[in-house]
Amino acid sequence: MEWITTFLDALSFEALYGGILRFVFPILSLLILGRCAKALLTFQREPEYWAYVVLPGGDRLPVTHWETLLGRGKNCDLVLDYPTISRSHAVLTRYDDGSWSISDVGSKGGVEVNGTAVRSCALEYGDTISLGGVKVTLVPFSREQEYRQAAARTLAGRQIRPAITLFYLTLFQVLTMMQLLFQVKPAETPTVALAFGSLTALQWLLFWAMRAFRRTGYEIETIAFYLTTLGFAVIASSAPGELFKQLLCVGMGLVLFLVVGWSLRDLERAKKIRYLASAAGIGLLLVNLVFGTEQYGAKNWIFIGGMSFQPSELVKVCFIFAGASTMDRLMTKRNLWLFILYSGFICGCLALMNDFGTALIFFVTFLVIAYLRSGDFATLSLICAGTGFAGILAVRFRPYALRRFASWGHIWEDPLGAGYQQTRAMMCLASGGLLGLGVGCGRLRYVAASDTDLVFAFVAEEWGLIVAVLTVLAIVCLAVFVVRSASVGRSSFYTISACAAVSIFMIQVVLNVFGTMDFLPLTGVTFPFVSNGGSSMISAWGLLAFIKACDTRQNASFAIKLAGAGGEEEDA
Numbered sequence: 001m002e003w004i005t006t007f008l009d010a011l012s013f014e015a016l017y018g019g020i021l022r023f024v025f026p027i028l029s030l031l032i033l034g035r036c037a038k039a040l041l042t043f044q045r046e047p048e049y050w051a052y053v054v055l056p057g058g059d060r061l062p063v064t065h066w067e068t069l070l071g072r073g074k075n076c077d078l079v080l081d082y083p084t085i086s087r088s089h090a091v092l093t094r095y096d097d098g099s100w101s102i103s104d105v106g107s108k109g110g111v112e113v114n115g116t117a118v119r120s121c122a123l124e125y126g127d128t129i130s131l132g133g134v135k136v137t138l139v140p141f142s143r144e145q146e147y148r149q150a151a152a153r154t155l156a157g158r159q160i161r162p163a164i165t166l167f168y169l170t171l172f173q174v175l176t177m178m179q180l181l182f183q184v185k186p187a188e189t190p191t192v193a194l195a196f197g198s199l200t201a202l203q204w205l206l207f208w209a210m211r212a213f214r215r216t217g218y219e220i221e222t223i224a225f226y227l228t229t230l231g232f233a234v235i236a237s238s239a240p241g242e243l244f245k246q247l248l249c250v251g252m253g254l255v256l257f258l259v260v261g262w263s264l265r266d267l268e269r270a271k272k273i274r275y276l277a278s279a280a281g282i283g284l285l286l287v288n289l290v291f292g293t294e295q296y297g298a299k300n301w302i303f304i305g306g307m308s309f310q311p312s313e314l315v316k317v318c319f320i321f322a323g324a325s326t327m328d329r330l331m332t333k334r335n336l337w338l339f340i341l342y343s344g345f346i347c348g349c350l351a352l353m354n355d356f357g358t359a360l361i362f363f364v365t366f367l368v369i370a371y372l373r374s375g376d377f378a379t380l381s382l383i384c385a386g387t388g389f390a391g392i393l394a395v396r397f398r399p400y401a402l403r404r405f406a407s408w409g410h411i412w413e414d415p416l417g418a419g420y421q422q423t424r425a426m427m428c429l430a431s432g433g434l435l436g437l438g439v440g441c442g443r444l445r446y447v448a449a450s451d452t453d454l455v456f457a458f459v460a461e462e463w464g465l466i467v468a469v470l471t472v473l474a475i476v477c478l479a480v481f482v483v484r485s486a487s488v489g490r491s492s493f494y495t496i497s498a499c500a501a502v503s504i505f506m507i508q509v510v511l512n513v514f515g516t517m518d519f520l521p522l523t524g525v526t527f528p529f530v531s532n533g534g535s536s537m538i539s540a541w542g543l544l545a546f547i548k549a550c551d552t553r554q555n556a557s558f559a560i561k562l563a564g565a566g567g568e569e570e571d572a
Contacts, residue, residue, distance in 0.1 A: 021179060022435040026466040028172045032165055032226055033474055036219040039160040040481040043553055046153050047488045049145070050094055051125070053078060054137040063138075066267070066491045068092040069105075070131060084109050084132035092123075092138070096266050100138060102129060109133060156217030156556035165222055166207055173200050173229050176439070180236045183440030188240040195232060195243035199225070199250065206254060210558060217556030220481075220548050223474050224541065227529035230471060234458055235532050238445040242532060249534035253541030260317065260545035264559040267493055274321040278342060281318030284311035285349040292353060300355040312350060312358045313535035316504055317542040319346060319362060323369035324497035324546075336370065343370075357523030361507050368503045372496045411518050421447055425457035425516050429465075436464030451532040453524050456513045471530060475509050478502050478547055485550045490560070498550035501543040 047064040054060055061078050068077040073087035080089070086107040093101045103120040104111040109132025113121055123129070125140045141149075177196040181189050203225045207218055228250060235242050263273050288311045292299045300310050322342055343366040350359035411419025428444040431437065442461040444450045450458050460468035482502045489495040505528050512527045514520040526536040528543075549559035 021175060022438070022464070024175065025172070026435065026464060026470075028168055028175075029226070029467050029470050032168050032172065033223065033470055033477065035160050035165045035168075036223050037473075037477045039156075039162075039217075039219045040477060041484065043156075043484075044154050045484060045488045045552075046554075048153075048490065048552070049141060049149055051100070051141060052139045053092070054139055055080070056135060060139075063092065063094075064488070066094040071107075080131065080134065080136075082132065082134045085134055086132065089131050096268065100124075107132065153554040156215075156551070156553040158216070160219075162216070162218035162222065163207070166203065166218065169203070169222060169226055169229070170200055172226070176229060176233050179439050180233065183438075184236060184240055188236075191240055191243055192236050195236070195247050196229075198247055199228065199232060202250065202254065213558060214555055215558050217551055217553055220478065220544065220551065223478065224529055224544055227471060227474060228537075230459060230463070230467070231455075231530040231532065231537075233439055233463075234451045234455060234530065237440045237442070237462060238451045238458070239532065245534055246532065246537060249537040250541070252534075253538040256317070256538055256542040257545045257548075258558075260542055261548060261557075261559040264494070264497075264545070264549045267491055270321075270493060271325075274324065277318040277321035281315045281322065281346065282342075284315050284318070285346065287311065289349060289352060294354075299353040300350075300358070310533075310535040312353075312355060313533075313539035314542075315346065316361075316365075316539050319343075319365065320369075320497050320500045320504075320543070320546055323366070323500055324493045340366075340370070357511060357525040360511070360523065361504055361525065364507045365500050365503050369496055369500050372492075372499060419518075421449060421454060422516065422518050422522060425450070425454040426518070428461040429457040429468075429516070432461035432464055432468075434465050436460070436462050436467065438462060449524075452526055453512070453522060453531075454516050455527050455531045456516050459530065471527070472509055472513060475502075475505050475528065479506050482547060482550060485552050488552050489550055490552070494546075494550045494559075497546040501546035504543055505540075 047062075049062045049064055050066070051063045052060040053063060053070075063078070065077055069088060069091055070076060070078050070080060070085075071087050071089040072079065072081060072083075072085045076088065078092075086109060088105055089107040089109070090111050091103045091105055093103065095101070100123040101120060102111060102113065102118070102123055104118065111118055112130035113123065114128050115130075123138055125138055127138065129136050129138065173196055177193060180192050180196075184192055203221070206221060210216075210218060210221075232243060232246065235246055264270050288300060288302060291302060292311075293301045293303055293308075295301050300312050301308050302311060323339055343362065347359045347362050347366075350356070350362065411422045413419065415423040424447045425444060428442060432442070439462050442458065444454065444458050444461050447454065456468055456471070459471060479502045482498045486495045486499060489498075508525050508528055511520060511523050511525040512531070515522040515525065526533050528540040529537065545559070548557050551557040551560075
């Protein structure tokens, strides 16, 4: 019977993990993220054609956006090289119901429709439009052309099946759960099993709901669920009792994801919601200023009963709604200055709360939105200079911020004091090697904020450097996807909101990872989807909806209505 004992010992968890799972998890991670990245980064950028602008000589220029800037400048969507046309002359706008309008954006030669001077008016196909005396005409696509375009465009999920990728993710989750069940206390095993089982059920439920509405792109959601799985593993290792809270917040985040996506299906509705969102952002921060509780040096928490949340996380979604806009409004400087004032108010409130990490996130996002809206480097340089001066004053008069900067770059001089967290994080990060020590086998979980501020080192220690780097590359993949999609986006509203959302993700990752390794001050910023925190999780899913809305692949995004008969758009 001795050989049986030896065989069972060989099947022990330690031997299984050391011999197999330490290699399986990185391979599965590469497979999951590699398939998602290939689908998101190699798709053909196929513009959608909505109408033609016919020039005086008979040439036809295709209209490929719902908001088209007409003018002589090279940055215009349709370049009309006539001396009487201004560099930025007019904006041609298509609406959800298929109607059109044209707006003068401060041109010198003016705009006329059928011989009548206008500032903004509705258009019908065949109307004569005079731009600085140059007469052009808007003509529709034929029904045959619309059918041909729909048939020629690449269907999302055709080459790389998202269901297969989701199966690999499910296998990853099952193996993770089994690994955790060997490590947690017996009383905690039902919690771990139920939490991971519910997460897997949620991702498949969302997948089949999308398929029911004929949506075949699921790579963006798969990346989010992969990162969320790692986040659940971190919590199960450090604080298993908080798994159900995080699961509840994932559910709330999915609801927000669907609600934001629904609001973006109709741009007229989205433009109305942006005003409510702007007011909600102001209201949340004012409530935080009055009723907020200080923790870890920042007054950015609200406690209701036994629950707590950070209003600033939800303000991120409101901020993007406020910043995104359609092209006809982008050309009005008054709207840009209103957004500058709104951004200044948001950052000012966060500074009063001592939440300088979140304030930096909003400021960088503001710069991205402001540049996309104006392209004015001079104004942005002036704003940066003013903000830099305000930052110096904050460091000078806010002791909490000064302490953060004082320890930056000097953590090894005080490893038992100001540098305690980061020195432990860096040692644990190094000890994990390429393949990690195993879930529940790390030591960083005993350090404060290990599953939030230091979560990158937590993942590196228990999962290995390969998986930790892949978490960063997953966010980078979303960023590259947004940049590639921006040039063929239907509306500037989708483009700006997606760029702003992915900018928030990127700056959070940079601050979290570089703060952990002391390349930047430790600001207390979470890693999207991975860090423990309900408010952060809800916000991350809400921001993901903006990224999903800019997915221009055929039948990919639920925020985009599908083409029905004759090319008219319909609700799926």
